[in-house]
Amino acid sequence: MSFFSKSPWILHYDASSCNGCDIEVLACLTPLYDVERFGVVNTGNPKHADILLITGSVNERNIDIIENLYRQMPDPKVVVAVGACACSGGIFARAYNIQGGIDKVLPVDVYVPGCAARPESIIDGVIKGIGALEMKRKKSA
């Protein structure tokens, strides 16, 4: 991929993460990693977003919120699960209120491993997400 046809905008939602991955997502925006140079913008509005970046796993309370956010995003859209908890429930898989990874509710395109996921791997996951987004766009066109 030599260039992006679109600047991918990101919606970040903290499902039930311990803050570790959320802070690393924010760290991607700051001077050391600075993903904004690739046109990646962290938006608060699901209607502007192309990539849904979810940290943490699904619990009873946030399951509706996650589905709602995904529904509000325009097509084509990509889901990136960041961190061990979002991939499978991680260390909290045995906790009573955790139902499992994000793939229990949403179709996940990219899994980013790590506890906490490092900024480098989050950026890598987003870049892979952009590839998935391009494919989806070509398919729908």
Added chain:
Amino acid sequence: MKRTIIPFGPQHPVLPEPLVLDLILEDERVVDAVPTIGYIHRGLEMMVERVEYTEMGFVAERICGICSFMHGMGYCVSLEAIMNVEVPERARWLRIIWAEISRVQSHLLWLGLGADAFGFENLFMHCWRMREEILDIFEKTTGGRIIHSVNRIGGVKRDVSDAELAAIVVKLEELGKAFEKTANVFGKDPSIRHRLSGVGVLSADDARAVDAVGPMARASGVVMDTRLSGTYGYDQVDFEPVTETAGDCLARVVVRMREVQQSIGLVRQAVEKMPKGEGMPLENKPRGNPVGETYTRLEQPRGEVLYYVKANGTKNLERFRARTPTFANIPAMIKLVRGCDLADVPNIILTIDPCISCTER
């Protein structure tokens, strides 16, 4: 007057975490705020029934990714008290060093988020740039940026060589000097002053009445710092708790800014006072299973945290409970939000330094 209800969260640009408030407004004025919880509840405390006590420390660390070191330390200190394990001296000093460095990290992170909340994005970037240097120190000494896993029941897992410690002190002092410049902006910039001073004032009496803890209480002039109790080696370092008297948002910013410098000083003191040398004992391994119960108090970046641990002689603890500082500060936050302008809500919420994943666990 007709009332409007504005939902705040769970997905909101000002905070990465799902804090949920229903703001009840009359015109632009907030008359009430009703918090809803559970969006980040995992059931961490109940995991003691399924995870052995030796492994629970790693779960406790993940109560919150910002003060992860302190949560791990709190759990280990509690178990050490129950099992009568003496921590080697060098390990105790290393814990103080890591704890104070994580306080610097947490405050820099918060100052950045605070600056972002009042619309000063440049300052946000500067604070987080400095924070990355702290994370480098953590990565070098513990192996992890966010989750460190160096605490063990009875000590710490890794040693840091004396040369490395000296280098850390030099690096931190350089950072402290660079931070002064940023601190000047926070303290002196007229637009920041205009935005924050006089907003969300909590008087000292109110702070005591609603049991505020940590920088929140200290910004209102209440001298309250768990480190003053002198436990876990804090009796061997000299420090004065940082207090301000104004009790407004600006005072809470200033308290945290001064605490960054204070913690850097504490790291320097700890490195000077700790026993030197290679290959010193770092860990006294506990034997058998714990029996008994204990309370532990620690001063986290956000304030006092309280752990209750009860063990019954099996591999699994009977009860593990953490009362985290944000939980204690929520009544103060609700009190401040009542009667403020809608535009001030993000600033007031941010200045209590909320950590929802601590609160709901």
